Amino acid sequence: MKRLIAVITFVVLCFNVLSALAENDEKSEAINFELNYILERFYENSSIECEPLDISGQANMGFADEVEGDGKGGWTDQGPKNDMSSFKNFGSQKFWNIPFNIINPDKNEGKSCIILRGQNNEAFPISAEVPVNTTAGGIYVLHSTAYGAGEKAGRYSFVYEDGTSAYFDIVGDQHIKDFWGTLENNFTRVAWKGSNASSANITLNIFALNNPHPDKTIKLIRFESDGEGQFINIVGVTLAKELPIFPAMAMTGESNPGVVRYGIAAWKKYTDPDENVAQENVLNMSEYLDAPAGKYGLLLSKGDKFIFEDGTVAKFWGTNIVGNAAFPTMQEAEEIASRLSRSGYNLVRFVNLDNEELTDERLDKLSYFLKLLKDNGIYAYFSLLGNEKGDGDKITDGWKIDGIFRDDLIEKKAEFTKKLLTHKNKYTNTAIGKDEMLVMIDMADQNSMFDMEYGFTVLNVNDENSMAELTQKFNKFLKKKYSTTGKLSRVYSDLLSTESIEKGTVIINGNWRYGIFDENRKADVIEFFIQLQNDYYQKMKSVINSCGCKALVSGFTNRWDNVIPLHSIANSQTDFVPMNTMFSMGVDRTKDWPYLTELKDNTIFLDVDSTVSSDGHDGKSLINLVKTKVDGKPFVVSEWGAANISKQYGENSIVMAAISAQQGWTPIQYCFIYGEINKDKISDVYSTYNNPVTLGMSYASAALYYTMDELKSKQIINQSISDVYKNKSNSIGITSYLAAKTSNKFNKKNIVTKFNRSNEFIVDNGNVYWDMLDGVFFANTDEVIAFSGNVSKEESLGCLKFEIYSDTATIALVSLDKNKLENSEHMLLSVGSDAVNKGTVYRSKYVIQKIGDGGIAYNMVDGKITLKTDKNIEVYALNSDGTRETMIDVERDEGKNAVFYLNGALNYEIVRG
Missing domain, CATH: 3.20.20.80 (Glycosidases)
Incomplete structure (x- = not known):
């Protein structure tokens, strides 16, 4: 009986343990990666409340390794020729403006960092847990790997006091970099550089991870390695009170899979304009409107023009x-x-x-x-x-x-x-x-x-009744045109025996455009x-x-x-x-x-x-x-x-x-x-x-x-109606089409205008230059200069010269006082690149998997602007409703032109004195 009770007790215990494990597993969630990215140039002025964690109790290795493979030394136990003994930044240190507490191995029994198992080396633990017992918006980790490769390296998890957890899978060469080399991306930036006997460049990188539940108390942070491939080497861990900020690299056109697009490069929260304020500011082109609408009478159509009744x-x-x-x-x-x-x-x-x-x-x-x-x-x-x-x-x-x-x-x-x-x-x-x-x-x-x-x-x-009515009307059309099925059969080579005008059964095949039908039938359908x-x-x-x-x-x-x-x-x-x-x-x-x-x-x-x-x-x-x-x-x-x-x-x-x-x-x-x-x-x-x-x-x-x-200049493309019905048309290149004001004329006679076909994909017709293959578009009038496309070098047009530190952008300079730009004393500079919702997730480089919800952000275009003027200018970055937000410093180049740097706004007001 006692044995039976023991067996039952054991089974119940196992069931409870398995249930608890299953319950805990159900409470674990994947982290949707999200950071507050700031352009590197602006990052040094950013600040966030941080608290370095003490990892001395979990540290298992030092930086120096005297004997290779003895399981006792430092770093990844690869010997004195491939260790981190050149790293001496002990105590309170800052990397990328983030504080870390780096353990001096001499004060912690030779242990200064957490090295997790790689290459199936059982001398190293496969996980470590660092106590926290407070709330946080996320963490910064000073880390690297050895034997790095583009595969899962391990997992970082927040374990909460309530028993739930949230994890993020660390991928090698993406979220963590091999300590050999100086590679970085928008996930991880180089924080420290040095060398050892085997490599002229060894590095530690900084990585940031958001906590999806900043209001929950974090019991501990668990670091795990995959064990079989890459080592995970952790030198410091710091808590961020709020959502971590991170130094963004300039846009390169590459999107990192899985990153929330909100944080790919340099993103700024967008605030919807206050219309009452905006009406009084410079973001207002209403002067081009002529109120009230209808003041000139009816709108008329005269030739190619719309003209109002009074001749305007x-x-x-x-x-x-x-x-x-x-x-x-x-x-x-x-x-x-x-x-x-x-x-x-x-x-x-x-x-x-x-x-x-x-x-x-x-x-x-x-x-x-x-x-x-x-x-x-x-x-x-x-x-x-x-x-x-x-x-x-x-x-x-x-x-x-x-x-x-x-x-x-x-x-x-x-x-x-x-x-x-x-x-x-x-x-x-x-x-x-x-x-x-x-x-x-x-x-x-x-x-x-x-x-x-x-x-x-x-x-x-939409349905059979509609098709029946359409067929009936088509047969009436044919009856009026041909009168009898007999006459129709002499025109349509593909007329079926079941088709009859008198019975209303001549069909309109839904594939009339692409099917193999008699040309006359197609022309009649058209x-x-x-x-x-x-x-x-x-x-x-x-x-x-x-x-x-x-x-x-x-x-x-x-x-x-x-x-x-x-x-x-x-x-x-x-x-x-x-x-x-x-x-x-x-x-x-x-x-x-x-x-x-x-x-x-x-x-x-x-x-x-x-x-x-x-x-x-x-x-x-x-x-x-x-x-x-x-x-x-x-x-x-x-x-x-x-x-x-x-x-x-x-x-x-x-x-x-x-x-x-x-x-x-x-x-x-x-x-x-x-x-x-x-x-x-x-x-x-x-x-x-x-x-x-x-x-x-x-x-x-x-x-x-x-x-x-x-x-x-004006050009007419003459086309025969019969040719159009038979799907014959001119093939003309874009340069020819946009070289002049072009329109079409449809004639009963077969008169075709000849053009020289262009395959160059370059439009240059006065005030517009467009090179499609290089991806460059310029347009200008006396009052506006506009550019859009690939920015691979410094560009210049008229009084505007600019160098943009990203791969593509749109930029325009507008005279607000209606004077020519070179003489204008009041101008608006607009720049733009990209905008998304907070929480947008990319499935791959080009494909959005989830559009995100709540909060709009835009990409802050970074660059240098030069205005060719010897007069003093004042430049103001504007917020969304046109209010002056920041006054921008203006310098002089060697040619004594005015030079200033963009600060991440969409629009800038320029006043020339």
Whole structure:
């Protein structure tokens, strides 16, 4: 009986032990690496409360080793020719401004450091535990390895008083470096250098690790080695009261896998601008706006130009407001309108107004918003069919393509349009549609009949009923054109026996564009689609006019490359021609293709694409816009933007401002706000409202656009309509396209304009120089100098010379007093690189695994600025609302020019005396 009780007791004991182990294991969590990085140049002035820990009780080795392999000596027991005996920095020491207590081996029985097992050497322990018994924001470790390699070296863990723990796996050559050599990265920096008999360079590095639970009492810190490969050599450990700060290396274009992007180089917390303060400061381009909107009467379309009723030529620099952002609260509306006007936007295109029902409450919110825009000199542009394809019967369910040809949906859209345009805005005492601040309307956003291509696009006919109605209309079209199936069979070589005009069974194959079909059938499908779009356009324009609205009306803002000429032909009968395009579609197309707008956990983005530095990919985006421009019609880039999160954030607006101004386009950036109004995080890849870099560069971009002149030379690309229907077009290089103001003319006769094709990818057309292969973009006017791209050497243009200590940046100098820059006494310098949310995690060099939440940070561009002037200047670093934050020291170079260093701000005010 006693034996049975003993067995049962043993089993219960084992079960309890195993349960406890399992419970403890469940309470252990991986640490999400996060540090507060500061540029090395600024790091020396930083401070953090630190407390060195006493590791004397855990120390098992000294620095000097007299006999190799005896298990008694110092360091890694490799003998006197390969030890650390040259290290003599004992006692209280500082490395990278962090205090450590280094044990003098003479005062601790020859023991001064913790050496953990490597190479399966059992003379060394595999772990050590250092008591703490207090709270901390993280630790600094002065350490190194031997036999270092790019593999797991060990693990550092915080063990808390409550029994839980948090661990971080230490990877060799990443978080810890071999003591031979002087290698470092943004995880670990060289703290001490010396030599021994085997190596001219031996080092100790400093590493910092955040504590994910700074409010918990840390019982101890456990250091473990893998045992089989690398030694772990710990010389000092120091607690940081708060999140550790760390000296960042200059940007090299390399991202370290697993690092929170917040801490890759030199990141600064961003504070959302106070609009009341900002309106009174220099970050304000509202002087380019002419309030109130509508003061010059109706907007007219005359040739390639937009001209107001009184003869004033209109020049619009626009942005999109998407979805629910069009219906803000009064306070939100006031802040948005202020930020829009400060950014220099004088046109807002509203997209996805139909994402929900137009209730009285939503109409009232929109009305107040429109009133504020009008007062600020900002015009409105409505896109009527914006919602994505849906499943229901309401217009808010989307339907896209179906909405162009289905009679019931067209009627619903007509009702929606009437309700929107006839609503009386009580804040302006005018119906929305009759207000002359509403200048443009398009039929459908990013959609046309030419999107009906199975296997190529997500936009397609929604169900069998829609397809039946489309087929019926197609057969009516054929009957009118050919009258009988017999005549049709003499035109279509691939007509099936089951296809009949009389029975309405001639099909429209979803793969009409790419399938192997008779050319005449394809041409008829194209002609039919254009007719459907024109019919829809005429119906909706009639509805718009019936509301008393005299805004200019256009068709469809399709963006697919292969249908550009067809899109242009279809829209050539409207008041203006719109087109959407996206630069740098840096999206991992294996995941959630084709659009990723909201940034969610595990959403994947690539930052490999750059508009400026390209082998023609983004040059092609601009070429597609040139191909869309129809001669004799104003051209609107209804959406442009970049679907990437990268250090090239700032470049796109500079490029678009310069190129579109030269070409005479009306550019509308996508977007200012996408749906959610969020001040605490970057909530999508496009929005400018809460992105410090795109917002910070918006002031210079607006100034560049408004002051850049159109090119004087003009060229026409003549194309045969029949060639377009048969997918034949000219192949022209980007230099040819952007050498002059270029547009397209569609003729019945086969007349083709010849160009010399350029493969050089260099644009130099006066005031713009763009070398795509080297990744350099310059644009300048009398009042603005702008540069974006790769910074490998000192660059100079006009009165500005700069040397940036990173691999890429965008920089612009703007005259605020409207004088030429060389004479301007008041200037704005803007710089930009990258912005992310706190907590963003990179899966690899280019791929974001987790976008992060709460807190926005931007990359502080470091560099030297030279202004060619012999006059005294004062330079002030500005905060996000334009308040002077710091006065920057100004020196004189050998040429007596003014020289100063950037201090991490996005914008700088320069006053010349």
